[in-house]
């Protein structure tokens with residue numbers, strides 16, 4: 001099989017193996033698990049300060065993992081516009097928060113997205129929404145990066161997509177190797193962003209460029 005076809009199939013496969021949309025967790029069950037967790041860690045869940053903690057944690061976890069219940073098609077449908085614009089579109093400095101799947105601790109930072117439209121553009125706000133849908137889950141940074149890029153490529157049928165994610169991982173800061181200033185950078189370059197060096201360089205230059213509204 002030709003190399004490029006194998007690569008395309010691998011890409012499609014990765015999209016197809018996205019976890020299905022799951023129903024929201026039962027809050028009562030999560031609350032009791034948190035109570036047990038507190039007990040196991042040596043706490044007394046009945047003491048005053050902890051009485052509402054399981055409920056608060058259940059709510060917080062539900063919020064921080066809401067990506068599992070988001071339908072990307074639904075999210076993008078209605079915001080794909082047939083517009084003749086064939087220059088690069090970039091939405092950069094998108095703040096995100098995710099949770100590392102190894103330690104269930106946050107990793108967070110910025111995501112930069114660029115694409116070369118092919119007869120249609122997507123509503124600008126939908127790009128951060130896609131970033132949120134994939135980051136609000138238990139993740140590794142590499143998979144997050146690829147899922148954002150491949151979803152946009154797939155849904156927009158773009159000439160190319162580039163995604164760069166820069167993040168700090170609390171599992172490397174507050175435990176483990178304890179490095180406070182380390183930033184992990186990942187990227188996924190598809191289509192023209194992979195095959196044309198000039199396109200990739202333009203994207204990388206523009207995401208480094210100082211933005212409107214930035215202070216001096």
Ligand SMILES: Nc1nc2c(ncn2[C@@H]2O[C@H](COP(=O)(O)OP(=O)(O)OP(=O)(O)O)[C@@H](O)[C@H]2O)c(=O)[nH]1
Pocket residue numbers: 100101102139140141142169171172175176177
């Ligand atoms: N590639 C990748 N690794 C990650 C990510 N988040 C956390 N990790 C790493 O996952 C690895 C898990 O390694 P293990 O040796 O199984 O776990 P550990 O003993 O807790 O590792 P330390 O963090 O080194 O203490 C660590 O090296 C983490 O830094 C991520 O998004 N991408």
Ligand SMILES: [Zn+2]
Pocket residue numbers: 100101102103104105169171172
């Ligand atoms: Zn981790």
